[in-house]
Amino acid sequence: MPSPIQLQMSVFKYILARKIKRTEKFPLVMMLEPLFACNLECAGCGKIQYPTEILRKRLSREECWRCAEECGAPIVSIAGGEPLIHPQIDEIVAGLIARGKFIYLCTNAILLEKNIHRFKPGPNLIFSVHLDGREQTHDRMVCREGVYKTAISAISLVKSLGFQVMTNSTIFQGEDAQDFRQFFDECMDMGVDGMMISPGYAYEKAPAQGLFLKNEQTKAWFREALKDWRAKGWDFNHSPFYLDFLEGKRDYDCTPWGNPLRNVFGWQRPCYLMADGGYAQTYKELLETTDWSQYGRASGNSKCANCMVHVGYEPSAVMDGFSSFSKFFELVRDIATISGPQKAQRAYPRKGKSYEELLAGAADAGSSSKP
Secondary structure (H helix, E strand, C coil): CCCCHHHHHHHHHHHHHHHHCCCCCCCCEEEECCCCCCCCCCCCCCCCCCCHHHHCCCCCHHHHHHHHHHHCCCEEEECCCCHHHCCCHHHHHHHHHHCCCEEEEEECCCCHHHHHHHCCCCCCEEEEEECCCCHHHHHHHCCCCCHHHHHHHHHHHHHHCCCEEEEEEEECCCCCHHHHHHHHHHHHHHCCCCEEEEECCCCCCCCCHHHCCCHHHHHHHHHHHCCCHHHHCCCECCCHHHHHHHCCCCCCCCCCCCCCEEECCEEECCCCCCCCCCEECCHHHHHHHCCHHHCCHHHCCHHHCCCCCHHHHHHHHHHHHCCCHHHHHHHHHHHHHCCCCCCCCCCCCCCCCCHHHHHHHHHHHHHHCCC
C-alpha cells in the first residue's frame, strides 16, 4: 500500500470510527465523473457512446463539492471522460482538498503537461495516469498511436515537479501476463508512487465486447502476472487481500456501495459499473432505497457474474482486513513484508527550489527542446 501515510491514517481513522458506531454501509471512495467527454475513444470504454448533448454536460464545482460533503468518503477519485477537459477542474480539486479530501485525479495524460501549472503538489493530490501496459499494448487499447509516449513524458515531468503519480491499468482478453510483469518493472524504474490494476468490466455500451475476461480467466491471468509480486517489491495501490482475490486465493462478494458514483445524471444505481437502477438525487437516497440484494455474484445477477473489478471488491478486501483482530494483524504483517525498491523522487518539491522555480525550469526545458 504505497499511498501517502496521511491518506492511510485518514482512511484508518475513518473506518475505525464507523466500526465503533457499528455503521453497516459506508463509502470508502467517492467516484466523481464531472463529465463524460473524452479526447480518446478506447475500445473497452462504456462512456463514449453517449449522444453529443450528454457529452457536453458538466458538473459545476459547487455540485462536486456538495456531493463530496454529502457522501463523506475520505477519498475522491475524479474520472470521466477526461477530467482535464473540464474548465474548472483545478478549482474542483482545490475545493475538495480544502474540505480535507484526498484526490485521485484520473487522466490519460494527453493534456497533463499543458495543464500542470494549474495544480500544486501536496499529500492530498495524486495523479492516476491511465496506462494499459507497455507501448504497443497501451496504444492498441486506446486506439491511437503515440499516447503511451505522451503519458510517459507527462509522468516524468510531473514527478520532477514533486507531484505524486500512480498508474492505472485495465486488463483485457488476450493480454500477455509476462509482458505485464515487465511493465510493472518499468513502472517501478520510472519512480511511480504506486500501480493500480484491475480486470475490465463488460460494459454493454463498449464497442468491443470480445475484450472482457471471464471469472476463471481473470484468476488464471493474475496468478501468472502477480506470481511472487511481494518478493519483486512491486508497489500496488491495493490491499494485498484484493490482489489475493484476483489470484483466486481469497473469495469475496461485491460491496457495491463502497465506491459510489456521482456523475452528470446523479448518484448511479447500483455502482460505478452499472446503472440498472437509474439515478438517485442524493447519496442518502442511493444508500437507503437501492435494493442491494440484487447485486453481487451471490445475488445471481448475470451482469455481476464475471466482475472482479476493484471498485466493488477492493472495499470488500479492506473490510475483511478490519473484520477481526487476527485479520487486521495479518494485513499489517503482509504490508510490512512487502519490500519495494526506493523511489528516486517520491513526492513534493525538491528542497532548495520553490514549485514556481521548478515549473519555470520545466517550461524552459520544454521550449528549448522544440525544433
